[in-house]
Amino acid sequence: MRTRVQNLSYIKTATIIFVRMNSKRVYLLSAVIAVALLALLVLLRSRTPESQEPGLPPPTAVDDSGTEAVEVETDLKMQDTGDEFAQANDEPKDPEIERLQEFLDDNDNESILAQAMFLAESEDEQRRVEAIDALVWVSTPQAARTLLPLLDDNNPEIAAQALQGLGHILNTISLHVNEDAETGELAVGEDDGSLMTDELLQETYDLWLAACKAAKNADDLDTLLISLSGLDVKFCVPLLVDVLESTTGEMHNVALEHLDIATNRDGVTNREEAALWLMKEAEE
Numbered sequence: 001m002r003t004r005v006q007n008l009s010y011i012k013t014a015t016i017i018f019v020r021m022n023s024k025r026v027y028l029l030s031a032v033i034a035v036a037l038l039a040l041l042v043l044l045r046s047r048t049p050e051s052q053e054p055g056l057p058p059p060t061a062v063d064d065s066g067t068e069a070v071e072v073e074t075d076l077k078m079q080d081t082g083d084e085f086a087q088a089n090d091e092p093k094d095p096e097i098e099r100l101q102e103f104l105d106d107n108d109n110e111s112i113l114a115q116a117m118f119l120a121e122s123e124d125e126q127r128r129v130e131a132i133d134a135l136v137w138v139s140t141p142q143a144a145r146t147l148l149p150l151l152d153d154n155n156p157e158i159a160a161q162a163l164q165g166l167g168h169i170l171n172t173i174s175l176h177v178n179e180d181a182e183t184g185e186l187a188v189g190e191d192d193g194s195l196m197t198d199e200l201l202q203e204t205y206d207l208w209l210a211a212c213k214a215a216k217n218a219d220d221l222d223t224l225l226i227s228l229s230g231l232d233v234k235f236c237v238p239l240l241v242d243v244l245e246s247t248t249g250e251m252h253n254v255a256l257e258h259l260d261i262a263t264n265r266d267g268v269t270n271r272e273e274a275a276l277w278l279m280k281e282a283e284e
Contacts, residue, residue, distance in 0.1 A: 096122075097130050104134065113138050117146050128158055136165040139172040141200070144207045151214045163220055166211050167227045173204050174231050205239060212243045218250040225258040237262050237278060241271045 096119060103111040112134050119131035128150065135143040147169065150162035208228065215221040225243070228236050240262055244255040259268055263277050 094124075094127065097127060100130060100134055104137065109138050109140075113140065113142060113146075116143070120146050120150060125155055125158060128153065128155075129161065132158070132161050132165045136168050139169045141173060141203050141207060144169045144173070144211070148210055148214055151211075151216065151220075159216075163215075163223065167224055170204075170208055170211060170224075171227050171230075173207070174228075174235070205235070208239055209242055209246075212239075212255075213246055215251070218254045221247070221251050222254050222258075225254065229258065229262065233262060233281060234278065237268075237274050241274045245271070 096115070100112065100115045100119060103115055116131045116134035116138070119127040120135070122128060122131075132147065132150065135147055144166055147162050147166045151159055151166070153159040153162060208224075212221060212224055215224060221243075225240070228239065237259070240255060240259040244252065244259055247255050256269065259274070263274065266277060268274050268277050
């Protein structure tokens with residue numbers, strides 16, 4: 001029995017020694033494998049570009065030729081713009097327009113008017129444009145008369161500019177049309193307050209009528225009549241009647257609408273009714 005126990009003890013001891021020896025071998029083998037894997041990892045990282053993370057696809061090369069082309073094109077455009085600007089500055093200026101500008105700088109209305117009248121008849125469009133601006137600056141009956149032919153200018157933009165300028169001039173002139181406190185009649189006053197002759201009043205009236213008759217369509221006529229609406233009824237109502245009788249179609253309807261507004265929507269549609277309305281207005 002004892003011998004059997006001793007034998008078992010020997011076997012147990014041998015087994016423990018064997019297991020320990022095998023464990024050391026496993027540890028050693030594991031260490032060798034770990035060192036090998038570490039070396040492989042270092043080798044792989046040394047072959048990977050710095051800008052690329054492990055496991056990510058290689059970076060795609062960016063073609064900047066398009067950007068360079070855009071930059072070159074932009075530079076060329078800027079150069080062309082600069083060349084055009086330099087060429088525009090090098091172009092000779094119109095001496096007649098320069099002369100007009102000198103008169104404007106000196107505020108010489110008489111010379112401005114004369115030069116503008118000359119330029120308004122020119123075949124050069126830029127001269128006519130400059131003439132319109134100068135005529136508006138002067139804003140006299142003669143300036144308004146000079147603008148009338150330009151309402152039929154071949155260039156629609158110049159014709160529209162002339163219409164706008166004419167309305168401005170007529171408004172400026174008509175600001176002086178007031179009722180004489182002593183006689184109750186209309187008169188035109190100067191800036192100093194003195195009254196002028198009836199001829200200027202008639203001239204102002206005739207200019208308004210000529211401008212309205214020269215309107216090419218209902219919209220142009222409406223633009224002029226809107227400016228007329230702020231004037232004294234003794235001035236604008238007879239004028240609206242004259243415009244009404246000289247127009248047809250849509251322009252006639254525009255004139256009738258403005259006459260109705262000027263007479264407080266009292267149903268005035270013709271000359272006789274307008275005369276009666278003015279008499280009633282004067283009595284009140």
